[in-house]
Amino acid sequence: MARYGMVMDMRRCIGCHACEVACKVENKVPLGVWRTQVRYFEKGKYPNTRRYFFLHICDQCSKPACVEASRNNGVGAFYQTEDGVVLIDLKKLTQGRTKKQIETEVQAAIEACHAEAIFVDPITGLPGKCTFCYHRLQAGLVPACVQTCVGRARVFGDFDDPNSEVSRLAAQHPARAMHPSEDADVGVVYLYQEGNLMDGGAMPGFRQIDPQDFETGKLSLNTSPSWRPPRPGRFGTGE
Amino acid sequence: MELTRRNFVKLGLTAGTTLAVEDSLGLFARAMEMKLGGDGRLVDPSEDLTKGRRYDKVVPYTCLACNIEDGGLAYIKNGRIEKLEGNPKHPSTRGRLCPKGNAGLYHVYDPDRILYPLRRTGPRGSGQWKRVSWDEAISEVAERIVEVLDKGHPNEIMLKWGRNRIGGALVRFMHTLGSNTIINHTSICESSKKIGMEPTWGPDIETPDFAKSKYIINFGSNILEAAYFHNPYSQRIMEGFAESGTKLVTFDVRLSNTAGRSHEWFPIFPGTDGIIALAMGNVILQEGLADEEFINDWTNVTVQELKEHYRQFTPEDAERASKGPFGDKGGISRHDIVRIAREFASVKPYCTTYSYRGPCKHAYGSYNEKCQMMLNILVGSVESKGGYCLPRGMGYKQPEPVPPPGHEPSYLSAPPHYPLATHKVSHLVPFWIKEGRQKVKIYFTYCDNPVYTNPGAEAVWGELVRDESLIPFFVSFSPFMSETTRYADIILPNAVYLERYEPESMPSSLWPWLGARQPVVKPMGEAQEVRWTLKRIIDKVDPDGKRGMKKYWNFSSPEDYIRQQFEGIPGLKDVGGWEFIKKHGVWPIYGELNPATGKISDALGFEIKAEYGLHKKELSRADMRGARVDRRTGTIYKKGKPIGVRIKGKNYVGFGTPTRKIHVKVEEWEKYGFNPLPVWKQEPWLADMKPDEMVLTTFKWNVHTQSRTASIKWLAEIVHSNPAWINADTARKKGIKDGDLIRITSGVGYMVTKARLTEGIHPRVVAVSTACGHWAYGRLAQLKLKESQPFWSKGQRIPVPAKPGVGQDPDLKNVWWNDRGVHPNMIIPAIADPIGGSQAWYSTVVKVEKARPGDRYGDVKADPDKHYEFFKMGERYAYTGDLHRKMHPEVKINWEKLPKPELKIGH
Secondary structure (H helix, E strand, O other): OOOEEEEEEOOOOOOOOHHHHHHHHHHOOOOOOOOEEEEEEEEOOOOOOEEEEEEEEOOOOOOOHHHHHHHHOOOOOEEEOOOOOEEEOHHHHHOOOOHHHHHHHHHHHHHHOOOOOOEEOOOOOOEEOOOOOHHHHHOOEOOHHHHHOOOOOEEEEEOOOOOEHHHHHHHHOOEEOOOOOOOOOOOEEEEOOOHHHHOOOOOHHHOOOOHHHHHHOOOOOOOOOOEOOOOOOOOOOOO | OOOOHHHHHHHHHHHOOOHHHHHHHOOOOEOOOOEOOOOOEEEOOOOOOOOEEEOOEEEEEEOOOOOOOOEEEEEEEOOEEEEEEEOOOOOOOOOOOOHHHHOOHHHHHOOOOOOOOEEEOOOOOOOOEEEOOHHHHHHHHHHHHHHHHHOOOHHHEEEEEOOOOOOOHHHHHHHHHOOOOEEOOOOOOOHHHHHHHHHHHOOOOOEEOHHHOOEEEEEOEOOOOOOOOHHHHHHHHHHHHHHHOOEEEEEOOEOOHHHHHOOEEEOOOOOOHHHHHHHHHHHHHHOOOOOHHHHHHHEOOOHHHHHHHHOOOOHHHHHHHHHOOOOOOOOOOHHHHHHHHHHHHHOOOOEEEEOOEOOOOOOOHHHHHHHHHHHHHHHOOEOOOOOEEOOOOOOOOOOOOOOOOOOOOOOOOOOOOOOOOOOOOHHHHHHHHHOOOOOOOEEEEEOOOHHHHOOOHHHOHHHHHHOOOOOOEEEEOOOOOOOOHHHOOEEOOOOOHHHOOEEEOOOOOOOOOEEEEOOOOOOOOOOOOHHHHHHHHHHHHOOOOOOOOHHHHOOOOHHHHHHHHOOOOOOHHHHOOHHHHHHHOEEOOOOEEEOOOOEEEOOOOOEOOOOOOHHHOEOOHHHHOOOEEOOOOOEEEEOOEEEEEEEOOEEEOOOOOOOOOEOOOOHHHHHOOOOOOOOOOOOHHHHOOOOOEEEEEEEOOOOOOOOOOOOOHHHHHHOOOOOEEEEHHHHHHHOOOOOOEEEEEOOOEEEEEEEEEEOOEOOOEEEEEOOOOOOOOOHHHHOOOOOOOOHHHOOOOOOOOOOOOOOOOHHHHHOOOOOOOOOOHHHOOOOEOOOOOOEOOOOEEEEEEEOOOOOOOOOEEEOHHHHHHHHHHHHOOOOOOOOHHHHOOOOOOOHHHOOOOOOOOOO
16 A cells, blocks of 8 residues: 655755645635645844745644544544545535534634644635645646656655655655654655754744735745744744 | 665666666666656546546647746646646756746736737826727838838837847847847846856856756855746756755855855855955965866966966955945855865866856946856866856757848947947936937837836836837837836737747756747737737738838748748757647657656666767867968967867867957957956945945845736735845844835935845845836736726636626635735936946945835835936946046056947947
């Protein structure tokens, strides 16, 4: 059985947003919500300043909290395929169900997700999330974001195959999951990611998708006010 | 030895022949078990989300969202572009597109696009238009042309383009009419870079071998975001990072993505790149780290001469300059200069510089460019693996017969007081027209928006095109209403780049290629590609061929035109000519994109090899027959033309210079009183700054071009505003907080914008992006989404019904931002490099303060008369000006006998 996964080789990310735009076009994702996103962070005091990128995307967790929440609060429209991809069965979610029932299930899934990778599509009113472009996988194609990745930072493959490029990269380089609570079987692995940026609570961009955050400058798709490491003790609090 | 997988692969790679066995064992890395796209499938959201479905067809094209010219594939369903992807057959871009390229289909489906010819009905710029037929519009244009022609001065017809990638048709049109008044946009772009390079080694650009380089010194280039050639070069720099251990050192006033991803970033004072490069060169020469054989053999100077010349440029002086006139924090220390010079030379020839295009955008930018180029010449990394290589281009043809240039010289096209600026000085044209140096009766604008993109903006170009006595008739080919096109008298809407035929080639990697655009869908509405529009105009001007013009436009269709351009090209001919390019998008096809490596592989699965040392190709016996060798220089001449150079008994093709060697010393420059050797000159207005002043610079974002992308919804979502970057310390001293309204005042005007405090900028610099702040582009760029769709866009076939107030894209009601930015160009004066003619974008002296009472966000005011004064001041530095000699006390020539300014046909 395959375990589809993505390696984010942050040595090679140029922050160009090609992945983000390719995803929006491929999956017709409306403005204001994202399946994947490039975020920028500046670190350090002038003139010792550096810029880091972070690629936000659904982790495709091994034991997805959204799937469990959806089962506990509805009909279990969120499910995980045998090859590890978390998808939403929209027919199951909507057919013969009241608006309230749908909302309850979706809201539970959204709240359960540590990455806030699930959103409500403002045009259809239905939930959306990264599917690893499952329609493309079935046709033998890598996800759209991987296909267009200019720096070749996004690499896609099968973690169950020890000879795959994703397995090799994850084994041979400093690699970690986005969230400290994730186990080894996560679907998205980051290489050389500036660690503090990702730990819960320390990274403002950890939270997903309130466009208001972009307006206030709390979050930025291009740059953000200079970021400083959090005080010790705030790590992992998820605040 | 234990046969681990790693060992096995290593063995296999050295053996090579065991490849087939290995592959069958599946031991090669299988990065993307799946293919990198290209099979023409998609999801249909109306169906189950997890089912793939085939497209109707896939059409190859060449991107023109910006000017990098990536290879692309358009996926078409029901006559509509659903998705754009990179063309995996393209040797430079290897199947990948940047964000602008990915968003390219919105150029076609922009709900504000002009779909029909328009005639102005109210006063200029009033926004009152009526739809007219193509026939009416073309007849009117032809009549106006005939009027001018019949008075005998075809030069009074001016054409100025911004992005001309249509394969020669615009020049053909102008020469057919007999006019030489052909203006480009290169002086607001990179002209002084070209002028810094061309006399030295021939071509106007370099193609560094980044992937194989060990050390890259980047002078002011934001190559990971914009610049030539962003996508293919970014790919290769990242490849270098991950696979070759490439080190990247960046000099930039601002922390761009490139600077932010470099191993070292030195925030230097604007324009001091030149002196830093010279000081490094000095270290390399004095410490014996130069490739002395290369210098002595291949250049027109000796090592000894260079050592003596370079001695004056000390690391101490460079350190001082790099911090700026007030010794600010940042810059580069003398120790770092010495260290980096040594590091760079220690890996020669696997090292290169890059400079597109910060250093050259100063009043003496040509010198800056030359200085940084010299580092490669000093260490002999020119045309070496991992080094600073010549561009590899490929040509297509101009269909015969080709019209000759007009008879009269054009002042605007070849200004006599800028004789070395062979890429023209386009941004000074409005002043020259105003002063009556040349008359213009008709102005054609093509893919250009000077009222937005040029220094002075509305206060310079706006002043010109608003004035009907200066521009009596103004025609635009633009498919979009813009700051410039809104002043047109007639609009003849072009097809956008995905709807038209154009030949293409760019030296964007070490593998030369030919490609093309072709309509992946039919043009929307009545849009018509400009080649055809031009032909129709000529047909009207010269209906019976009596004017001798018709014969130059012997094409039965736009496709027929491009077919003629690809006819008879050796190699391409054998595989089918145009039909091959039409099918594959690009030629030659060097190999297959290897999904495991992201590189183009040969039949055995290894990366294709590049060719190096182009200058060392030896001339054949046939070449040498009847040739003559100049004994002093070694230059080989045939029929009076230099064809190569003899070095140590071998006959090489050499470089594209008159002696076929590298001209470190450029005598042509000395003739006009410029220093023929690499030197650094600082703009006096920067040297004489006052302590409370700052320097305004501008920059590009990775998701935007100069002016064509602010209405592309996916790109605008990422970057839609452009607050002024200001160093946090500087801001604190001025009492400015993040997000505060500030007033930036230059010598010509002021703007009110927001401050963005950052640790990523030199303390004496304020930086404002030019991407945002449109005042007359699409509704999205201006955030005027409540306005109804303009009538000229109606009738588009879009699969979703229009909703009132938001045009025809229902997604536009999800626009969540409310800041469109403030554009800075109006307060930037127009000043030209006296050598290369480039606009000095990065040396505007300003004052920055908190906004005054009554200032509102978005206020921009500039005085046209002040702009004129600055223009006059800038001309004093031209070789004919009174400040020229003062700037060049070291040049020992007979200053009384400078050549007289001459009106010439050409450039």
